[in-house]
Amino acid sequence: MSFYRRQQRRCQNAQGAQKMVGGMFQIGREMSKGFNSSIRQQLPRQTLHPPWSSINSVRTMAVLQWCSNPRDFSLPNSSWGSDMRRLYEHFNSQCEIETEAGEKKWGPWRRLPSYNRSLKYATGGGILSKVIQSKARLFTRSIKEKGAAFEYVMFVNKVEQKCVCVFQAGHLLEGPPGHVHGGAIATIIDTVLGTHATYLSGPVMTVNLSINYRRPIPLGSTVLLTSSLDKKEGRKTFVSCQVTDTEGSKLHTEATGLFVSVTVENLLRG
Numbered sequence: 676m677s678f679y680r681r682q683q684r685r686c687q688n689a690q691g692a693q694k695m696v697g698g699m700f701q702i703g704r705e706m707s708k709g710f711n712s713s714i715r716q717q718l719p720r721q722t723l724h725p726p727w728s729s730i731n732s733v734r735t736m737a738v739l740q741w742c743s744n745p746r747d748f749s750l751p752n753s754s755w756g757s758d759m760r761r762l763y764e765h766f767n768s769q770c771e772i773e774t775e776a777g778e779k780k781w782g783p784w785r786r787l788p789s790y791n792r793s794l795k796y797a798t799g800g801g802i803l804s805k806v807i808q809s810k811a812r813l814f815t816r817s818i819k820e821k822g823a824a825f826e827y828v829m830f831v832n833k834v835e836q837k838c839v840c841v842f843q844a845g846h847l848l849e850g851p852p853g854h855v856h857g858g859a860i861a862t863i864i865d866t867v868l869g870t871h872a873t874y875l876s877g878p879v880m881t882v883n884l885s886i887n888y889r890r891p892i893p894l895g896s897t898v899l900l901t902s903s904l905d906k907k908e909g910r911k912t913f914v915s916c917q918v919t920d921t922e923g924s925k926l927h928t929e930a931t932g933l934f935v936s937v938t939v940e941n942l943l944r945g
């Protein structure tokens with residue numbers, strides 16, 4: 676059994692489980708403040724305290740180094756086409772802007788790191804959370820080959836309460852010949868609306884998703900998803916989304932989603 680597996684086993688003992696639930700509640704608290712902690716990903720790392728006194732410190736540091744640096748899947752890679760890169764640059768350049776005095780300050784947009792990193796930064800600390808959640812990933816990121824399936828990056832605008840996603844659909848997502856499968860389109864819509872609702876309201880789950888497919892999306896093309904907050908009512912967050920071409924002129928799909936705030940208990944109850 677590998678060293679990492681052994682540590683994972685240890686995490687799953689009773690004390691680990693208790694800490695994990697604590698960590699999950701921590702997610703809720705942090706997420707309900709928005710993705711602020713995740714957005715501050717570039718800020719200095721927290722000091723890490725070795726969790727298991729019996730472990731050789733060099734090995735511990737190696738594991739922690741690995742755990743605390745999960746890959747961020749929303750950064751450009753070699754599979755990104757020119758539209759994907761252009762739109763990425765467009766929004767990314769508005770994340771940090773330079774004043775006339777030459778000072779750098781936050782712009783209107785924030786790039787969201789991919790889910791595995793969001794979880795890590797949202798927990799804000801617990802060592803166990805780092806170990807377990809650095810392995811968490813949405814299934815949209817589960818295909819290793821770059822560009823084969825879902826390539827996407829999301830940005831949020833706090834003032835406008837909007838979220839955009841630049842999405843390039845790879846060849847594995849084929850439905851009708853040469854076009855993207857409706858289920859794959861539903862998946863990316865749920866992911867964008869779900870992330871946006873989480874950003875606005877803390878941890879949520881989808882209870883309703885309604886989709887109108889207007890025009891097929893060519894396989895390999897890049898599209899823009901724009902999500903807006905419609906309203907919040909108690910535990911319910913209503914969001915809607917449009918999928919357009921990269922110019923925003925051709926409408927491919929539109930959808931509305933209802934997300935309900937959840938706690939760890941909701942997940943454990945099953």
Ligand SMILES: CCCCCCCC/C=C\CCCCCCCC(=O)SCCNC(=O)CCNC(=O)[C@H](O)C(C)(C)COP(=O)(O)OP(=O)(O)OC[C@H]1O[C@@H](n2cnc3c(N)ncnc32)[C@H](O)[C@@H]1OP(=O)(O)O
Nearest residue numbers: 702793865866869870873878880881882883935938939941
């Ligand atoms: C602790 C978690 C940590 C997570 C950390 C996240 C970090 C994230 C970072 C990045 C986000 C990534 C984004 C991914 C996105 C993917 C999301 C999905 O695919 S989720 C999987 C599919 N969805 C399900 O499997 C739900 C199944 N449903 C349920 O489990 C329950 O319905 C639940 C727990 C969500 C709510 O059940 P109740 O018993 O607590 O609440 P009740 O009272 O039934 O509903 C609350 C309100 O919502 C309305 N409601 C519920 N379902 C409705 C429906 N289908 N249509 C309309 N209204 C509905 C109800 O009428 C009620 O409204 P009234 O308060 O009375 O006004």
